[in-house]
Amino acid sequence: MTIKKEFWKNKTLSELSPKEWEALCDGCGICCLYKIEDQDSGEIHLTNVACRFLDEVSCVCKLYEDRKSAMPTCVKLTPDNVAGLDWLPDTCAYRLVLNGKPLPNWHYLISGDPNSVHHAGISVLGKVVDESFINMNKLEDHVVEDLNEQE
Ligand code: SF4
Numbered sequence: 001m002t003i004k005k006e007f008w009k010n011k012t013l014s015e016l017s018p019k020e021w022e023a024l025c026d027g028c029g030i031c032c033l034y035k036i037e038d039q040d041s042g043e044i045h046l047t048n049v050a051c052r053f054l055d056e057v058s059c060v061c062k063l064y065e066d067r068k069s070a071m072p073t074c075v076k077l078t079p080d081n082v083a084g085l086d087w088l089p090d091t092c093a094y095r096l097v098l099n100g101k102p103l104p105n106w107h108y109l110i111s112g113d114p115n116s117v118h119h120a121g122i123s124v125l126g127k128v129v130d131e132s133f134i135n136m137n138k139l140e141d142h143v144v145e146d147l148n149e150q151e
C-alpha cells in the first residue's frame, strides 16, 4: 500500500495506517534521550545522553523493531499516549498533528529530504553522548535546558 500525499492533514493520529504512523516521525531522535524527573515538582528535565541503541549519525534506532525487548524503558508512541508524554519536544510531528498544527518546512514529508531535520539543527546529531560513555549515576550533570543552546 502506498502512502497518500499529505496524508496527515485530514486524519487524526488514530486514523493513520501503520505505514503512515511510521512515516510521520521526523527522525529527530530527541525522544531517545534520557530524561530526569524532579522528585518534588514532577518536572521532567532533558539530558544530552542518548540511549545506547540510538545511531548517532542517522539519529534512528538501531533496533527499532525489537526496541521494547532491547530497552524495556523505551516508550513506544501510540495514538493514545502521545497527549500524555509532556517530554516530547514541541517539534515532534506526532504532537503537531495531535494539536492540529502544520508540519515544519524541515520535516522530510515537506522538504522531500530526510536530512533536512539535521540541516535545520533540529535533530540530536552532534549534540549528544552515548550512555555507554558516561557515568549514569551522574546523569544530572547532563541536564540541558535547550539541546540547541549547548556550548
Ligand atoms: S521526537 Fe517525535 S518526531 Fe522526533 S524522533 Fe521522536 S517520535 Fe519522531
Ligand code: SF4
Residues within 6 Å of the ligand: 031, 032, 033, 051, 052, 053, 054, 055, 060, 061, 062, 063, 064, 067, 068, 070, 071, 074, 075
Ligand atoms: S531503544 Fe531505540 S527507540 Fe527506544 S529509546 Fe533506545 S534508541 Fe530510542
